[in-house]
Structure formats: structure tokens, C-alpha cells
Amino acid sequence: MMQNKLVITIADEKGARQFQVHKHIKKIIVWALILFFCFIGGIILLMKFLMHTMDVIALEQNIAISEYRYIYQQNEILKHKIQQKNNELNMIHQKIGDLESIIGTQKNNQKIYDKVKEIDLEQLAYQHKEMMLNLIPSGAPILQQAKRQNALPKEYLNRKKEALGVNFDVPKRTPVYATSDGVVDTLRLNYKKGYGNFIKINHSFGFSSLYAHLDEILLKKGDFVKKGDLIGYSGSSGGVKSPVLYYEVLFLNKILNTEIYVQWNMENFNSLLLNNNTIDWESLVWTIQDVLRLKKFQNNLKSEEE
Structure with missing residues (x-):
């Protein structure tokens, strides 16, 4: 039995004392110390991991706060721009009444207007005339000179009383260009009767x-075009x-004397206004003046923002 026990002797001034301890207790103490230090090490590692996690969370929080501030600033900028656009729309809405007056009167009453009286054509600015020539069909839809007649083909005479369209006798595949800024409203392809392949802007x-x-x-419905953009090629459909190109200018779907608009340019600008009394040119000229003022106002706002 003594072989399984460890005798510890402690001597002092009072004498010697002996303690008997089971010799396996030494292993138990060693393992206990090892486990204790492992536990302490684990605690330290856990604390480092938690501190690192907290640092990451703090960094992500700072990033989120920065993004929130940026979004808030962008939101304020958008609010300012929306307010500007609302102001511009209010100005445009004030002018819609003028346009409705022009179009509504023409559509319902087909009123014949006197020749332009209150407009001093000679005093119209070049920019004003240029905008009118861009917004209203003017000039020929082809570049080269071509023989033409101010008449509709025979197949249309049974449904139109007045021959006001223009035929251009041009070679097949002659480029055809838009005569004004606009949007493609209608087009038809692979049609063997009437107008054949045609496009309306x-x-x-x-x-x-x-x-x-x-x-x-070359275009499709809904496409935006600028004056002078290529829209297709002439043919014999x-x-x-x-081969021929048939061309019409219309106002509220009523065909106009197209030849006048084909010849209309900067040099003879006044002639169209003075010789066409089916349109309220006076109100139209004033409306375009307002559009120019609005454009100038927008440009000034843009310059201030920059």
C-alpha cells in the first residue's frame, strides 16, 4: 500500500510532520494546471476575436453613416432640381393655352386668318427664324435638284379634291431626309398599293x-429625328x-400646299407667312418667342449650377 502513496515530510521548530498523498495526485495537479492555462489562453483568444469583430462592426457603421450622409445630400440636390423642373413646367403650362388656341381654332372652325399684321417680320431674330425652320417642315426632303410637280398621283385623285402634294422624279435609292425635327408617328412596309412604303413624322x-x-x-415608330436626318431611300413601291418620292406637309392632318414649304428657307422666310392664311402665324410666332425665352432661362440655370 505504501507503494501507491507519496510521503511528504515537513519539518519546523515544533518537529517534523508527515503527510501521505496518493502519488496520482501529481498527475492530476499537472493536468489541472495545463487545463487552467488552456482555459486562460482560450479566454484571451476569444477576447481578441470579439475585439476584432467590434472593430469591424464599428468600421461598417462608419461606412453606413457616410453612405447615409451622401444619400441625404443627393436627395436634397434632387429635391432642388425637381423644384426647378416644376417651375419650368409651370412656365410651359402657361403657354399651352396659346397652342390649344391655335390648334383648337383650326380644327373646329378652319378659320381663315388675315395676313400677318402685328408681326414685324424684318425684326425677327435669326435665331427665331432658324427655330421655326427646324420645328416646321421646310425645304426639300432630297438634296439634289429633281423634276417635280405640285400634284397628287392619279390613284389619289378620287379621294382628295385638291392636289397639293409634291412628286419628286428621282432615281431609285435616292436618300430621303426629314424636313423638320419630330417623332415617327406611322410607317408602312411591304405594301403594294396606294402610298406603298411610307413614313409619317x-x-x-x-x-x-x-x-x-x-x-x-431606316426608322421605326416612336423614333426621334432631327431636321436633315436620313429616314430612308426613294423607290417605286x-x-x-x-421611281418617285411623293411628299406632303400637313397641318392637323389636313394637307397644305406642300410646294410652298419645299421652297421655304431663310432667304424667302417672309413669303410663307404672308401667303398662307390658314394658320395663325401671329400666335405661332409669339409662342416660339416664348420657347426661346424658356430655353434661355434653362441655359442660365444650367450655367449657375455649373
């Missing part, structure tokens, strides 16, 4: 233009005997 203030007997159309 809506312009500002109730004007529109139509290009018929095309060989190819629709059953015409030879």
Missing part, C-alpha cells in the same frame, strides 16, 4: 410630313410605274 404645333413610295425605311 409628327412635328411641333400640329404639323406633320409624309414620305411615300419608299424603297427602304405602291405600284407606281417609275
Whole structure:
């Protein structure tokens, strides 16, 4: 039995004392110390991990706060821009009444207006005239000179009393260009009768233009075009005997004397206004003056923002 026990002797001034301890207690103490230090080490590692996690969370929080501040600033900028746009829209709405007056009167009463009286055409600014020539169909839809007649093809005479369209006798695949800024309203392809392949473009203030007997159309419905943009190529679709481009200018879907608009340019600008009394040119000129003022106002706002 003594072999399984460890005798510890402690001597002092009072004498010697002996303690008997089981010899396996030494291993137990060693393992206990090892476990204790492992536990302490684990606690230290856990604390470091938690501190690192807290640092990461704090960094993410700072990033989130910065993003929130940026979004808030952008929101304030957008609010300011929206207010500016609302002011611009209010100015535009004030002018809609003028346009409705022009279009409504024409549509309902077909009123014949006196020749321009209160407009001093000679005093109109070049920029004003240029905008009118861009917004209202003007000039020919082709570049080269071509033989033309101010008449509709025979197949249309049974449904139109007045021959006001223009035929351009041009070679097949002659480029055809938009005569004004606008949006493609209607187009038809692979049609063997009537207009054949044609495209109709809506312009500002109730004007529109139509290009018929095309060989190819390069646009699709809803496309925006600028004056001078290529829209297609002439052809002989629709059953015409030879290549031709048929061209119309319309106002509120009523065909106008297209030849006048084909010849209209900066040099003879006044002639159209003075020789066409079916449109309220006076109100139209004033409206475009307001559009120019609004454009100038927008440019000033843009310059201030920059």
C-alpha cells in the first residue's frame, strides 16, 4: 500500500510532520494546471476575436453613416432640381393655352386668318427664324435638284379634291431626309398599293410630313429625328410605274400646299407667312418667342449650377 502513496515530510521548530498523498495526485495537479492555462489562453483568444469583430462592426457603421450622409445630400440636390423642373413646367403650362388656341381654332372652325399684321417680320431674330425652320417642315426632303410637280398621283385623285402634294422624279435609292425635327408617328412596309412604303413624322404645333413610295425605311415608330436626318431611300413601291418620292406637309392632318414649304428657307422666310392664311402665324410666332425665352432661362440655370 505504501507503494501507491507519496510521503511528504515537513519539518519546523515544533518537529517534523508527515503527510501521505496518493502519488496520482501529481498527475492530476499537472493536468489541472495545463487545463487552467488552456482555459486562460482560450479566454484571451476569444477576447481578441470579439475585439476584432467590434472593430469591424464599428468600421461598417462608419461606412453606413457616410453612405447615409451622401444619400441625404443627393436627395436634397434632387429635391432642388425637381423644384426647378416644376417651375419650368409651370412656365410651359402657361403657354399651352396659346397652342390649344391655335390648334383648337383650326380644327373646329378652319378659320381663315388675315395676313400677318402685328408681326414685324424684318425684326425677327435669326435665331427665331432658324427655330421655326427646324420645328416646321421646310425645304426639300432630297438634296439634289429633281423634276417635280405640285400634284397628287392619279390613284389619289378620287379621294382628295385638291392636289397639293409634291412628286419628286428621282432615281431609285435616292436618300430621303426629314424636313423638320419630330417623332415617327406611322410607317408602312411591304405594301403594294396606294402610298406603298411610307413614313409619317409628327412635328411641333400640329404639323406633320409624309414620305411615300419608299424603297427602304431606316426608322421605326416612336423614333426621334432631327431636321436633315436620313429616314430612308426613294423607290417605286405602291405600284407606281417609275421611281418617285411623293411628299406632303400637313397641318392637323389636313394637307397644305406642300410646294410652298419645299421652297421655304431663310432667304424667302417672309413669303410663307404672308401667303398662307390658314394658320395663325401671329400666335405661332409669339409662342416660339416664348420657347426661346424658356430655353434661355434653362441655359442660365444650367450655367449657375455649373
